[in-house]
Amino acid sequence: MEIKVTKNPNPAAKPTDESKLGFGKIFTDHMFVMDWYRGKGWENARIEPFGYLSIHPASTVLHYGAEIFEGLKAYRTADGKVQLFRPIENARRMNNSALRMGLPTFDEDFFVQAIKELVKLDEDWVPHGDGTSLYIRPFISGDDEGLGVHSVAHARLIIILAPSGSYYAGGLAPVNIMIEDEDVRAVRGGTGYAKCGGNYGASIRAGERAEHKGYAQVLWLDGVERKYIEEVGAMNIMFKINGKICTPALNGSILPGITRKSILELLAHQGVEAEERLISAEELLAAAENGTLEEAWGCGTAAVVSPVGKLAYKDKEYVINGGKIGPVTQKLYDDLTAIQWGRAADELGWVEPID
Numbered sequence: 001m002e003i004k005v006t007k008n009p010n011p012a013a014k015p016t017d018e019s020k021l022g023f024g025k026i027f028t029d030h031m032f033v034m035d036w037y038r039g040k041g042w043e044n045a046r047i048e049p050f051g052y053l054s055i056h057p058a059s060t061v062l063h064y065g066a067e068i069f070e071g072l073k074a075y076r077t078a079d080g081k082v083q084l085f086r087p088i089e090n091a092r093r094m095n096n097s098a099l100r101m102g103l104p105t106f107d108e109d110f111f112v113q114a115i116k117e118l119v120k121l122d123e124d125w126v127p128h129g130d131g132t133s134l135y136i137r138p139f140i141s142g143d144d145e146g147l148g149v150h151s152v153a154h155a156r157l158i159i160i161l162a163p164s165g166s167y168y169a170g171g172l173a174p175v176n177i178m179i180e181d182e183d184v185r186a187v188r189g190g191t192g193y194a195k196c197g198g199n200y201g202a203s204i205r206a207g208e209r210a211e212h213k214g215y216a217q218v219l220w221l222d223g224v225e226r227k228y229i230e231e232v233g234a235m236n237i238m239f240k241i242n243g244k245i246c247t248p249a250l251n252g253s254i255l256p257g258i259t260r261k262s263i264l265e266l267l268a269h270q271g272v273e274a275e276e277r278l279i280s281a282e283e284l285l286a287a288a289e290n291g292t293l294e295e296a297w298g299c300g301t302a303a304v305v306s307p308v309g310k311l312a313y314k315d316k317e318y319v320i321n322g323g324k325i326g327p328v329t330q331k332l333y334d335d336l337t338a339i340q341w342g343r344a345a346d347e348l349g350w351v352e353p354i355d
């Protein structure tokens with residue numbers, strides 16, 4: 001399918017102070033939009049000036065949460081080029097999310113092509129500073145105009161771009177997280193593995209409570225027994241216990257992170273063993289107490305790798321590695337970011353230049 005391009009006649013001034021970019025507050029000059037109608041499929045793929053959407057007040061997305069999204073980044077390398085990190089993985093995951101939510105699937109190669117064309121057009125918006133990137137947010141919304149509950153007959157796939165600052169403005173730093181024992185994020189058979197807005201809607205309350213108590217994020221337990229570790233708000237979680245790296249196995253309620261997958265593949269490539277298995281909170285906290293919980297880190301596109309300095313559970317705190325960044329955590333952060341920003345050879349074939 002051809003992508004029709006309408007250039008923005010009034011491009012915005014690009015931010016001059018990259019230290020003030022923050023996350024998801026500033027948007028580029030263009031966006032990608034494509035419509036889907038049942039019986040017709042996808043049509044009218046276009047890049048147009050960034051702007052407000054027109055939406056019917058009875059639109060499905062506003063009432064029944066017919067929405068899925070993705071998140072990836074474009075990185076500027078030292079020689080000024082722009083590259084993506086495993087965009088086909090985002091395409092695949094988004095199609096899996098679409099299937100779960102009764103939204104239309106799409107051609108995965110075309111999705112990557114659309115991202116490339118959009119980023120290419122707004123290439124000058126990709127920031128240059130250390131750790132900065134262009135955040136890419138594709139999403140699909142159900143846009144039927146009516147209050148009946150059923151799978152959608154009209155949907156839109158939209159891609160917007162937001163130049164974003166370094167996640168660690170002051171350098172890689174440990175965060176403190178709270179194990180949530182009241183609310184749950186997802187259950188097996190539910191939508192936990194889909195990247196959908198509804199999962200986030202249900203997580204806000206616990207996140208606020210954690211923040212109020214001084215913790216950066218929530219660590220979710222399984223939705224049935226509230227016994228097993230699942231993941232952090234928008235990151236997967238990994239541990240080094242007694243010399244061995246482990247992470248909760250994907251079970252249907254955990255979001256299959258591309259950073260998680262990349263770390264596991266990178267470790268295998270480096271000959272380091274890692275386990276995907278059930279990890280109970282009990283095991284974890286006992287390991288924290290007897291000193292065998294050597295490291296803990298979250299992993300996701302935004303932060304890449306986020307060291308955990310302290311875990312809290314039922315008002316008790318457990319300090320990990322003296323609250324400092326562990327060597328495995330640091331190495332994974334260094335190794336992955338080196339690939340993403342093009343400082344290291346791309347031995348696993350993960351980066352894709354935009355042209």
Ligand SMILES: *Cc1c(COP(=O)(O)O)cnc(C)c1O
Binds near residue numbers: 071234
């Ligand atoms: C997006 C997301 C992640 C991380 O996935 P990446 O592909 O690594 O960015 C983890 N958990 C949740 C709930 C997410 O939405």
